[in-house]
Structures are given as structure tokens and as C-alpha cells.
Amino acid sequence: MQVEAELNRNSYVRLSVVASGAQLQNQTQHLYVGQAIQVRGFLNRHENRNGLSQLVLHAQHIERIN
Template sequence: MNNHLVLSGEIKRSRQFESPSGIAHTVLTLEHRSQRFEADLPRNVYCLIQVILSGGRVNHAADKLKAGVQVEVEGYLSLQQGRNGQNRLVLHAENVELKT
């Protein structure tokens, strides 16, 4: 089974916290805009997705991941249930690159 996604966009929100078990997490809201062709017609694409970076390997870049920064995120999708009981897809980042 494959589950791999690469998505670029602008960070809209960023927050950092530590879980009760001591794992550092950074949570981003990523806004993606692009244009694709479907059935030979241009289609505007838009999505807003939560991106989760976990563990020490992301700590070195966490301070640079602020609102307004362009990034490319590579990782996998997973279903997450919020405190309100609503399910949503989130992108668990395995790699993040700052774009200039």
C-alpha cells in the first residue's frame, strides 16, 4: 500500500508544543494553490491542510516555520479525530523544505 504526498504552499499558522511523553510537535496550517488541467480545461486547485511534524529531527527548523513562509512538505496522510469528534485528514511530515 502506498501513502506518500508532496505538497507545497504557504504556512498560515504555526504552533509548537510538547506531548505529555516529552515529544516535540510542530503543527502547521498549510495553504496550497495551483492550477491543473483536467479534461483539457484549466482547474484552480485549493486546499488547506494541517501538517504535523514530530520528534527531534524537526526542532532545528521549527523556529523558521512561521506564517507567510513558503514550504514543500513530504509525508503521509492519516485520519485524526479532533476534540470535537470531527475527523480530518492530516499530513504527517517526514521532510520539510523552505522555499525561496
């Protein structure tokens, strides 16, 4: 929820996450759909075959939230 012009506004986003490398493979091995996680990394723009741009988060650290 975000406050904008003194009104509460719901904010939703769907973001693809890219996790590469052996270290992240260990961090993602036991994740399941719906599990709460915190991801740190950097944002980058990817272009699909149709030329459409998409914002992607490249994970550098993934942590489970209890």
C-alpha cells in the same frame, strides 16, 4: 491549476501538518507565516472530539524553498 476535461481548474486545499520530534523542531524553529516550504511525510486521518474526520500530513522532512 489543474486541467480537467480540457478546462483549467483552480484547486485549493487546506491541510494541517503535524511536526513531532527534535529533528523537526530544528527544521521549524525559524519558519514564518507565508514562507514557501516543501514538506514530505505521510497522510493520516484524525478524528476530532465531535467525531469529524480530518486529513493530516505528518511531516518527516521540512525544507525551505528560496
